[in-house]
Amino acid sequence: MAERPEALDDGVGGAPERSRADAATGATGGCAWPSGEGVAPAPAASRWGRTLEVLAVATRLGLTSFGGPIAHLGYFREEYVVRRRWISEQAYADLVALCQFLPGPASSQVGIAIGIWRAGLPGGLAAWLGFTLPSAVALVAFAYGVQAVDAARAGWLHGLKVVAVAVVAQAVWGMARALAPDPQRASFAVGAALVVLAWPTSGGQILVLALAGLLGLWLLAGVALPAPPERAVPVGPRLGATALALFFALLVVVPLLRRAVPAQALAVFDGFYRAGALVFGGGHVVLPLLERAVVPPGWVTPEQFVAGYGAAQAVPGPLFTFAAYLGAVMRPAPTGLAGAALALGAIFLPAFLLVVGALPFWGALRRAAAFQAALRGINAAVVGILLAALYDPVWTSAIGGPADFGLALAAFALLAFWKAPPWLVVALSAFAGAALAAAR
DSSP: OOOOOGGGOOOTTOOOHHHHHHHHHTOSOOEEEETTTSOOOOOHHHHHHHHHHHHHHHHHHHHHOOSOHHHHHHHHIIIIIIISOSSOHHHHHHHHHHHHHSSSOHHHHHHHHHHHHHHHHHHHHHHHHHHHHHHHHHHHHHHTTOOOOOTTTOHHHHHHHHHHHHHHHHHHHHHHHHHOOSHHHHHHHHHHHHHHHHSOSHHHHHHHHHHHHHHHHHHSGGGOOOOOOEEEESOOHHHHHHHHHHHHHHHHHHHHHHHHSOOHHHHHHHHHHHHHHHOSSOGGGGHHHHHHHHTTTTSSOHHHHHHHHHHHTTSOSOGGGHHHHHHHHOSSSSOHHHHHHHHHHHHHHHHHHHHHHHHHHHHHHHTSHHHHHHHHHHHHHHHHHHHHHIIIIIIHHHOOSHHHHHHHHHHHHHHHTSOOOHHHHHHHHHHHHHHHHHHO
């Protein structure tokens, strides 16, 4: 049974929204977000309790979210929107659209943003730590010599790929009903899916979102809804501008420092920060950038790189945690735990800075009538992008015959009709995958 959404409570004693928001963030000048579509800032007394709550929920997601960034968005929607109701369907779709535009790992950025709304900046950090550390620890352990799983023969791993089909299908269906409920927006979604299938690159996704925004501005302006009441987002414009300035400053200044100061740690930070800052689409798209950063200089051998990539397929959470493995095996120092921490922090830092920088201005933009119309088109296109991803790579990499389809169908029924918790469906699917492999 879903928990009562604390984010929508009015609090005890009828404290004004503005003062409660200031108390939660410890700052003034927070940016507004529509009430009922975002997360109300926590009172100061409960902020740290909510931070621990965010950490616990994100850690569970980090332990169970297999299937790549698209599947992660499905797991997030089930946990944060459907089960806990920390954020509405509309606000979640807005976040997905925003993070599709930003460089970096989109699913991690969505989680960071939800954590920020739930418990301020500590909540954003907790959301990132919880979702990231399980796979990072597993990959560092592998770097220290833990035997890799034979992915080609691991039936349980194939079961995890199959359950990703069910997770993504449920997310597409739920978001389509909310964000593409009429013929116009349904056509946006179908058109976006066709374009992305024909042009399966991050550039194709960005083009689709941009075109959908323009078409929405033209075709959907007449269906704008009244602006809802506002609550404060715990990130003010000044902090947002500072985060954006720091993002660009590090991108420009660190390479110059690297030339002047021949320090290996600075070179490592530069290589991984640049990979995280310049990749659109996240996931597997970052692999070429990482390969160019670590293999040509001789920090990591090609064999080590490929072995780590194989191990990364067997762990949940974001693929960006592959950086922790690379940091642990690279030579010369920093290496081991120090190298893993440096590489992991460097590759995710751009994502955190961009989310903090974009949130306050995104909230202001989305309240404009014209931008709301454009955003309706973009949200419908996001449904189409997820639909295309449901086919390739999720379906094509998981469904190889009737048994796989039957397992995916059963997992979908458990999620959509029986409302089974995702972690249980993941565990059952892994067990079923192992059983099917043993029976063959």
